[in-house]
Amino acid sequence: MPAPLDLASALEALRRQRPLVHNITNYVAMNSSANLLLAMGASPAMLHAREEVVEFVGLADVLSINLGTPSPAWAEAMLQAAKAAQVQGKPWVLDPVAVGATAYRRQLAATLLDASPTLIRANPSEILALDGMANPGRGVDATDSTANATQAAIRLARHHACLVAVTGEYDLVTDGQRHVLVHGGHELMPTVTTLGCGLSAVAGAFIAASPRDTFNACVAALTSFAVAGSQAAHDARGPASFQVAFIDALYQLTPEQLAAQANVEVTNAL
Amino acid sequence: MPAPLDLASALEALRRQRPLVHNITNYVAMNSSANLLLAMGASPAMLHAREEVVEFVGLADVLSINLGTPSPAWAEAMLQAAKAAQVQGKPWVLDPVAVGATAYRRQLAATLLDASPTLIRANPSEILALDGMANPGRGVDATDSTANATQAAIRLARHHACLVAVTGEYDLVTDGQRHVLVHGGHELMPTVTTLGCGLSAVAGAFIAASPRDTFNACVAALTSFAVAGSQAAHDARGPASFQVAFIDALYQLTPEQLAAQANVEVTNAL
């Protein structure tokens, strides 16, 4: 029987260990992700050159790869870094931004999946697109929701033997057997660019700090964003004041508050 | 006789249609432009690889190209994307950042102009530099103002059969025949980086949502920034609190408020 969720301990571990997160992420998300990682208590590094990524994977505690603004040199660096993480037994996160949009992204995502990510963090449309690559009969629904993407997420988790986190009107974390639904957040969150990209990196930081229970760590990451998002909405007058309040709320978030305000449902059947 | 301005309807159309804006923009502006587009009600995408830009132009409602941080691979992608937009009849916007500064930028801008942008959005110095490429006898004034750049803007609009928007101490929109002056904004606006770059993308979103009156759409974009800028200045204590208030004000801006607070002058003679 798996351990019960202990979100407070996951946050305590992150704050204590301050994991070094190696990000190969998109240009839009770089500054925002660095600030989210710092506010959460992790140590960010952004670097992408083929000349140094493998060496740096060896220094980092976790690797986070994001497909938002790919190009050939970056794609090669992503593959080298992902393989290095796989060989060295370092956890790594894949965020397949807009993977359904172009053939180039689908091919890149498929190649990266071969390096066995620890976690795939995506929105419902991206989950359906990733699943559609293995199950070509399935189309991408124009009104994708977490509910629509649930079975695809479970299939992906089983097929790749990894965690899958889907974020939307509510969130889902699955390892293919256990499933947790995370509620909270706020409707202003999608009006701030790259919060999802930052969450992928933050989830990597939680996983690095709690290698013995990565499922719990991943739920703690998503719950941290949900709790801080609900909190930040109190004073927000729009997307920008929300973003400021959200980062401050992540910084102020205590393990006790996380445990007390978490709104999660654990289930073995979905 | 052209239709009278109807700024409220242009904003309503943008909010209803939520156009997908494909940005090939500079590194400085990426995050800021994405947040400005989201706050306004549009859907941003930033991607630049030659391997996918043409495919993505087909998915997007409008393309916005910004010369801020060019390099050879990006320049090729810009050209391919602009030509794809031209062939597919998609509107596209050119923001010729610092075009007068280097020969490299002048050459790139000249090549892009051959792909017939729907709108050129620039500051007075950039307008004078673009005009000077066709009229080499004209120098760039060190104290360029909208007033100094007015005739150059009108010539550019006629020569390229496009809209031209000049932003400065007041703004000008011209199609070569009709001209609108937009007043408002605030002196803190130039102290926030890349607001002009973001405006170019936002103008693209307005144009995509109102293809039957792109002139009106473009005026609505500039007026939205002017009204939100005046509004944001009330509580600002400097550039950063201004930026937060400005994005929130764009998010909160209603069609009624836009129509009521617009300060525009329509003229056929300048």
Added chain:
Amino acid sequence: MPAPLDLASALEALRRQRPLVHNITNYVAMNSSANLLLAMGASPAMLHAREEVVEFVGLADVLSINLGTPSPAWAEAMLQAAKAAQVQGKPWVLDPVAVGATAYRRQLAATLLDASPTLIRANPSEILALDGMANPGRGVDATDSTANATQAAIRLARHHACLVAVTGEYDLVTDGQRHVLVHGGHELMPTVTTLGCGLSAVAGAFIAASPRDTFNACVAALTSFAVAGSQAAHDARGPASFQVAFIDALYQLTPEQLAAQANVEVTNAL
């Protein structure tokens, strides 16, 4: 005998001259550095293409090179730009981000140092790593502090005949003979990404505006950040509200306030 410090005049000179700062900086820092330069009163430009950097160095008042996210094409542009600045007698700043992390960065930094930077601005670990390149017997302490890096900073300043600024729990500026310690700031500053990168560019702006006393100019830059940091902490609830308040405080900072609130120690012996 060197001139006494006159921080107020250095800030007045910057505001009056509004120096154009050419940045070849990392993707994470670009937007933030541009906003910091604007708030301080300088004029930022970010561009990196080999096709235009040398031409642009000729237009700019100072060059700021930051190693945060290097790649081969950018590294070549950095070298060309640094050599152009050296040949043209333009001041230039080197920010050797994470130089100790990978061989690629060490090699790049070593090559850049040959082009004689006017200022090296770095954290204690980076200073120790740079010094260790010339003094290979010295290791990098895991708990690097400004105090630990003081002798390395002085050696670097003498060896390269340049200014060295070390920022940490307190800051040090040295030309190898004279040393100034700068106190102030706030513990929230390291929770905002790339403030140090921005400080390097801002120091370049101060130096460009006061070429006859670059030591004083550099101290004024660090003191401006220290005073604004202390000020911004009053209202901050976390890293994001701190960042907003910090940029606003830089914008509002007067020469008189800088002189009155500076907490600096001048010494010839450390």
